[in-house]
Amino acid sequence: MEGVRPRVRVDRATEAGETVEVKTLISHPMESGLRRNGDGDLIPRQIINRFTAEFNGEMVIDIAVEPSVSTNPYFEFDAIVPEPGTFTFTWYDDDGDIYTSTNDQSF
């Protein structure tokens, strides 16, 4: 899908093993598949159906997302930073597109 933009804010860890707060948002209509257009036809479902956060390839959180999550899905959670490295955030769209964002941590 065109124009989908992820935004992520992550606290900066100051030492190994610290827990940081992660806030993520992605611009996406989260079309539920239940709405009708002006002609009375159902608008096909198109949502972000999964979100994952990893650090250096290890899982932080894996979220299964349903149409009841709001437009521009927002997720906030806590992550342990065990060593310097990189967070990878991934959003999976119903249309097969995958959006990613990264965040580097060094101390």
Next chain:
Amino acid sequence: MNLTRRQALITAISAAVAGVLPRSASATALDDAMAAFTGGVEPTEGGIIITAPEIAENGNTVPVEVESEGAARITIFATLNPSPGVATFTFGPLAGAQRASTRIRLAETQDVVVVAEMADGTYQMAAQEVKVTIGGCGG
């Protein structure tokens, strides 16, 4: 307001129909969704903190935070939405806490039910009612 006997009867019947029929239909959907999550294990009450507004002006975006210390997975159900499942959080080894926050759609005033699968394979649950002024879901 002065109700005639007929009006009172009609009101009572429509309230009964509105109350009973959709509730039994959505209760089945909720039971199915919950059984799919727990594998049929009966959850015990407690062990979960739900942070959500008592009254949500706009059902299109209701902030909900769930936390359950020691949980492997936490799932949120909106009991009266067209489909009860909202989101399931699976915590990995680098989760800093078994806590997550998101924004959800609520079609009408209803209970938000949260179920957690604990590390030992048992299940906990909690519920909170959220009153919705303007429903979300665009139905």
